[in-house]
Amino acid sequence: MAPQQPIKVGILGATGTVGQRFIELLAPHPYFQIHALGASSRSAGQEYAKVTKWKLAIPIPESVRTMVVQPCEVAPFQDCGIVFSGLDHDVAGDIEAAFRKAELVVFSNAKNYRRDPMVPLMVPLVNPEHFPVVRYQQKQLGLQKGYILCNANCSTTAIVVPLKALEVKFGPLKRVMATTLQAISGAGYPGVSSLDILDNVVPYIGGEEEKIEWETSKILGGLLPGDEGFDLHAKNPLKVSAACNRVPVIDGHLACVSVEFAAEKKPSIDEVRAAFAEYTTEAQTLGCPSAPAQAIVLHDLPDRPQPRLDRDLHAGACVSVGRVRECNLFDVKFVCLLDNVRLGAATSSVMNAELAVEKGFL
Numbered sequence: 001m002a003p004q005q006p007i008k009v010g011i012l013g014a015t016g017t018v019g020q021r022f023i024e025l026l027a028p029h030p031y032f033q034i035h036a037l038g039a040s041s042r043s044a045g046q047e048y049a050k051v052t053k054w055k056l057a058i059p060i061p062e063s064v065r066t067m068v069v070q071p072c073e074v075a076p077f078q079d080c081g082i083v084f085s086g087l088d089h090d091v092a093g094d095i096e097a098a099f100r101k102a103e104l105v106v107f108s109n110a111k112n113y114r115r116d117p118m119v120p121l122m123v124p125l126v127n128p129e130h131f132p133v134v135r136y137q138q139k140q141l142g143l144q145k146g147y148i149l150c151n152a153n154c155s156t157t158a159i160v161v162p163l164k165a166l167e168v169k170f171g172p173l174k175r176v177m178a179t180t181l182q183a184i185s186g187a188g189y190p191g192v193s194s195l196d197i198l199d200n201v202v203p204y205i206g207g208e209e210e211k212i213e214w215e216t217s218k219i220l221g222g223l224l225p226g227d228e229g230f231d232l233h234a235k236n237p238l239k240v241s242a243a244c245n246r247v248p249v250i251d252g253h254l255a256c257v258s259v260e261f262a263a264e265k266k267p268s269i270d271e272v273r274a275a276f277a278e279y280t281t282e283a284q285t286l287g288c289p290s291a292p293a294q295a296i297v298l299h300d301l302p303d304r305p306q307p308r309l310d311r312d313l314h315a316g317a318c319v320s321v322g323r324v325r326e327c328n329l330f331d332v333k334f335v336c337l338l339d340n341v342r343l344g345a346a347t348s349s350v351m352n353a354e355l356a357v358e359k360g361f362l
């Protein structure tokens with residue numbers, strides 16, 4: 001249910017690639033109201049439109065054009081019910097910790113706290129049941145209101161949504177192999193130089209393969225009894241191997257995924273397709289404004305999904321899945337696609353915040 005009063009929100013890193021998507025999503029939001037924008041000292045003190053290299057196809061929303069960008073300090077954000085962070089990881093650690101200490105609720109896109117055993121790593125279309133861990137976090141840190149909640153790496157998000165759909169229907173997974181083809185916007189702005197990426201594929205994205213491998217395990221398992229954080233060393237039966245490539249696409253990460261189920265009895269390809277098509281999440285049933293009508297869009301054409309054609313489906317809030325077929329080495333293989341800056345970043349944070357409202361975690 002929508003709250004009675006609008007909730008004031010702040011955006012850290014508001015001038016960046018993810019920050020701009022936050023503004024696109026939050027300016028027209030039915031109950032979140034942009035109250036403060038933060039960025040580096042290069043931008044602070046100046047009007048948003050003057051310091052931002054705006055890269056979206058829509059104009060900068062009127063409500064933020066002339067807002068003065070603030071330094072990423074607590075004072076200008078003190079009245080915010082939620083602070084969204086699209087900060088560079090070099091600075092996110094200290095800034096987000098300071099905001100939490102000041103009893104602010106931080107929804108972060110940065111990697112700094114993803115491994116923290118007290119911090120949920122939440123993909124809103126996958127594991128909102130991990131929300132109660134924020135109460136444990138508050139208890140451990142002696143806080144009443146403040147907490148940090150992270151969303152996952154963008155390519156992890158693309159993969160973990162279809163994996164969860166399979167797990168819900170057919171039980172635990174045993175092995176997953178994923179090869180990604182990732183868009184250049186995933187590296188922020190200005191990102192990869194045009195001379196490196198045009199007419200080319202770069203078969204290395206620093207730290208990305210490890211992130212997909214361990215993040216998938218935390219998201220799909222490791223929750224301790226009583227919601228008292230995560231055991232990051234839990235023996236998860238699921239083994240993940242990832243290989244990541246940067247390709248000359250602006251937005252939209254594609255992944256080729258092979259899966260082996262733990263159960264002896266393997267589902268048919270038709271059953272796997274049905275599991276994807278039927279997958280429904282709590283964000284949808286609770287009516288979160290940013291939740292897509294379909295969490296997974298299942299494609300029938302043999303050459304889909306494709307970044308340019310399918311990344312805008314459901315306003316970039318869903319995962320597209322196609323080419324579902326048998327695998328000679330594992331059980332099944334498929335291709336999945338997500339908009340890395342929307343569901344892979346800003347949309348996930350906003351949907352997590354909507355879930356926090358619905359589930360009473362604000």
Ligand SMILES: NC(=O)c1ccc[n+]([C@@H]2O[C@H](COP(=O)([O-])OP(=O)(O)OC[C@H]3O[C@@H](n4cnc5c(N)ncnc54)[C@H](OP(=O)(O)O)[C@@H]3O)[C@@H](O)[C@H]2O)c1
Nearest residue numbers: 013015016017018039040043086088089110186188189345
């Ligand atoms: N791009 C993606 O697809 C994606 C997906 C998932 C997660 N992420 C994560 O989201 C975060 C932001 O990524 P991005 O792609 O949006 O990066 P970006 O385009 O480089 O933007 C970085 C933002 O951080 C601000 N910033 C830099 N140094 C700062 C400082 N010392 N103090 C305060 N603010 C500072 C910048 O402000 P100025 O403009 O003033 O420099 C800018 O607003 C990163 O942690 C990234 O790993 C990105």
